Amino acid sequence: MRTFILGFSAGAFWLQTQAELPAHAGAALLLACLLFLGLGYTARGGHVVLRLSLGCLFGVIFGYFWAAFLAHAALSSQLALQDEGEDITVVGTIASLPYHFEQGVRFNFAVEKAVSAKVPPLIALSWYAGFRNAATNEVGNVQPGERWRLTVRLQRPHGNANPMGFDYEVWLLEQGVRATGYVRPQPRADMPNRRLAAFVPGFGNVVEASRAALRARIVRSLEGKQYAGVIVALVVGDQRAIPQSDWQVFNRTGVSHLISISGLHITMIAGLFALGAGALWRRSFFIGWQLPLRLPAQKVAALAGALAAFLYVLLAGFGVPAQRTLYMLMVVALALWLGRITSIGHVLCLALGAVVLLDPWAVLWPGFWLSFGAVATMLYAGVGRTAAPMSAQASRWRRLRAAVALGAQTQYVVTVGLVPLTMLLFSQVSLVSPVANALAIPVISLIVTPLSLAGSLLPAPLSDGLLLLAHAIVQMLAQVLDWLGARRFAVWTAPAPPMWSFCWALFGTLWLLAPRGWPHRWAGMLGWLPLLTALPSSPPPGRLWVTAFDVGQGMALLVETHGHRLLYDTGPAYGPESDGASRVIVPYLRARGIASLDGAIISHSDLDHAGGAMSLLENIHVGWLASSLSGGHPAIEARRQSGRPYLRCVAGQSWTWEGVHFAMLHPLPASHDDIALKPNARSCSVKITAGQHAILLAGDIEAAQEAQLVARSAEGELAADVLLAPHHGSGTSSTQAFLDAVHPTLAIFQVGHRNRYKHPKAQVYARYGAMGITRLRTDVEGALVLEFGEGIAVTQYRASRPRYWQGR
Incomplete structure (x- = not known):
């Protein structure tokens, strides 16, 4: 059974790496079932x-086709391309815990009926206040379970596509959006x-409404408190x-x-309830009910x-x-009820x-x-270390x-055991984690979480006092x-390891945590x-990367x-707590093991270029900064x-x-003092030459x-093989005379998917095409990596890493 489950998980993972789904996944799954039953019967007495x-x-076969079957089902309800951007009236219910932010509110919407279009059953909506200067627009006070009629504009799921970045599209697919x-x-x-x-009555609506009520109660009690969000996360999982x-x-x-409803907290709460229920059940003799004679206390406690x-x-x-912990507890409870002794390895599988x-x-x-990984590490490290029962x-x-x-040993095992996996996933490991967790685990799990739950459920004013405590x-x-x-030694960073390095580190970890008696652990x-x-990879001398x-509607290039690294622009601001640097640039630099930049250029002050400046400066050491x-x-x-x-x-x-x-x-120097100029007109424009090839980064010049530039440049001075299309390909830039002077063979358009400016403009995009210039768009190709050497090699992220959920 355990080998089958491990193979099943591997097969599901294999499917998630595919560019296309296999056809007839349901039929293939049924055929595999029949074949497995037949061969399993004949192999019963085999070796x-x-x-x-x-x-x-x-x-593996089951996992692959089962995941394919569910993927086919999830992708079956698609919004038609011709309905993107059209006004559609929908009727349905608020299906998630709404998230209120400065500009409005976000929520999932379960569609019951749509007018004039076929709409997927679950969509994610934002409702903005003062949308596009519409001062009369008021955001509705949406609450889970309410039925609303809304007029919306929709698009198919689309997210930024960058190396080592978050895949928003598959996250939406997993949520059913x-x-x-x-x-x-x-x-x-x-x-x-x-x-x-x-x-509207329904199981999901009741759950989400309950979560909303608890969150509202916490927010009221802790209004204005700095860490109210942490208490909310511990009670209802909303981070x-x-x-x-x-x-x-x-x-x-x-x-x-720990700053969520983690497996540790769930186990602790389950243990407290089990302990209390078992104690009350055993003491029922005092009231003459003799309940343990009808049903053992252990079974009641497990239930x-x-x-x-x-x-x-x-x-x-x-x-x-949370799922993992719940299923493990369910298996243990079921084993107790059925009188079956099971090992923790079986439970984990x-x-x-x-x-x-x-x-x-x-x-x-x-x-x-x-x-x-954490549970498996503890299982492995526990072999040969079982302590003698205490008198x-x-x-x-x-x-x-x-x-x-025991707690210190467990913390050591988990910290050490997860080092290779943590480096693979995050390219960094916290060196102060053992000390921080030794303090935070008992405080959060044994004190803060019970107090938060009690404060959320008990009546006022007792609830207010518990939440404040x-x-x-x-x-x-x-x-x-x-x-x-804040300590300089708090975090160790290194590039995301190749698979051979990860496997070698994993082997070393297994050796280090081997049972007693293993030589030279x-x-x-x-x-x-x-x-x-x-060390971070870098191009050979004289070469350029x-x-x-892909930061949406904005610019950012590394x-x-x-021996040096320069960032040109920092991407857009997405909201008060999110921008191109925090969501795209910084995670990429950390995954590459890049802790510092020699310099950064912020071309001008528009938010689609300077929106991530503060996040960059707060998270990455930048040697010098140049801007307008x-x-x-x-x-x-x-x-x-x-x-x-x-x-x-x-x-x-x-x-x-x-x-x-x-x-x-x-x-020009004088432009900095000319208040009549727009920020675009002062865009820092840089030409970078590596050998026989050059790239021109023109910002938002018009x-x-x-x-x-054409008038004051000598012949050939503007010539470049690659041009970052000025102003994202707007109608105010990329004049014919300028393109003739640069004469690129490749143009990059850094634009957002279905952006409201409609960049690049159709006539400008056609102008590049008429000149035979290869045109690459980050909203279509994802991030682009250009390697300048004898020639110019271009890697398109979506093409180099195709996945079945990316197809449009």
Whole structure:
């Protein structure tokens, strides 16, 4: 059974790496079932190796076609391409916990009826306040379970596609969301946006309404408190109110797994309920009921614990760590009820099979691997280390010491055992994690979580006092974590390891955690050396790498020479807590093991270019910064306070790194003092030359600046093989005279999918095509990597990593 489940999980993972789904997945799954039953029957008396091999093989086949079958079903309800961007009136219910942010609210909407179009059954909507300067637009007070009629504009799922980046499209697929969009502020007069019913009964609606009520109660009690979002996350699993600055501290100290309804919290709550139910059941003799004679207390305790875990997991939103813990507890409870003794290895495998069976996309997320990896590590490290049972006469002090020693041993095993996996998934490992977790685990699991749950459920004013106490404890803990995370040695970073390095480190970890008696276990740490000491890759001297990120409607490019790195623009601002740097650039740099940049250029102050500036400066060491920003910009003030170099972009500046020449072509010095100019007109424009090839980064210059460049440049001075299309291909740029002077063979358009500016403009895009210029768009191809050598090699991220859910 265990080999079959492992093969089943491997098959599901294999399917998630495919560019296309197999045809007739249902028929293939049925055929595989029949074949497996037939061969399984004939192999019953065969050799154990044959049985295990057949079990694993058919597990892979089952997993592959089962995941394909569910994927076909999930993709079957698609929004038609011709309906994208059209006004559609839908009637349905609010199907998730709404997330309120500064500009409006986001929620999932279960569609019951749609007018004039076929709409998927579940869509994700945003409702913005003052949408596009519509001051009269008011956001509806949507609550889970309510039925609304809304006029919306939808599109098929689409997300930014970058190396080492978050795959938003498959995340939506896993959630069952097959279209995203926004509520129209001014629909037809005869069909306004309005609530049709206060509540529609249903299991999912009851769960989400309960979560909303608990969240509202916590927010009211902790209004204005800094860590109210943490309390909400511990009670209902909604982490969206936790600011990015706090997540940075939690990640650096390695305690982010605790700031949610984790497996640890679920086990603790289940244990408390099981202990209480068992104690009350056994003491029923005192009231004359003699319940243990009717049903053993152990079974009642197991049932109570499993039920409590189930209810708590519902509050969590059914995340993978919560699922894993729930299934393990369910299997243990079932074994107790049936009188079957089972090993923890069987329990873990059954939980693994249940998670993948119900959610084959779970194998794509770090939480899946970390959850099962942690338990598997503890199982492996426990071999040969079972402590002798303690005498009943042992003192409390001795029992306490034994419990502390066991906890310390477990923390050591998990910390050490997950180092290779953590480096593979995050390219960093927290060195202060053992200390931080030793403090945070008992505080969060044994004190804060019970207080938060009790405060959420008990009547006022007792609830307010408990929630305030829980918040005060979290606040004190956060101060300690902040101090630990601020240490320079808090985090070790290195590039994401290749598979051979990961496997070698994994082998070393198994050696290090081997049972007692294994020779020279300390030597296992040598397997970590290639993992932890790797250096970021870089081009050979004289060569150049340029990565054009897919940041939506904005610009951001990483320029790399043999020994230096430069970032050109920082991407757009998506919201108060999210931008191109925090979501795309910084994760990519960390995955590459790049902890610092030699320089950064912010072409101008528009938010689609400078929106990620502060996130970049807060997370990555930047040697010098050049821009055309005005003096009051936050990035400029931050540089001045830090004392690090800052300079204005001025035509004529130049420098050379390892044989690669950089020349600033625009703006002119006088333009910085000309208040009549728009920010676009002062865009820092840089030409980079590596050998016989060059790339021109023109920012958002428009026709007037293009004409100035052509007029004051010598013949051939503007020529470049690659051109970053000025102003994203807008109608105000890319004049014929400018394109003739640059004469590129390749043009890059950094644009957002279905952006409201309609960049690149059709006539401009056609102008490039008429000149025979190869046109690449980040909204279509994803991130682009250009390698300048004897020629120019281009890697398109979507083409190099195709997945079945990306097809349009």
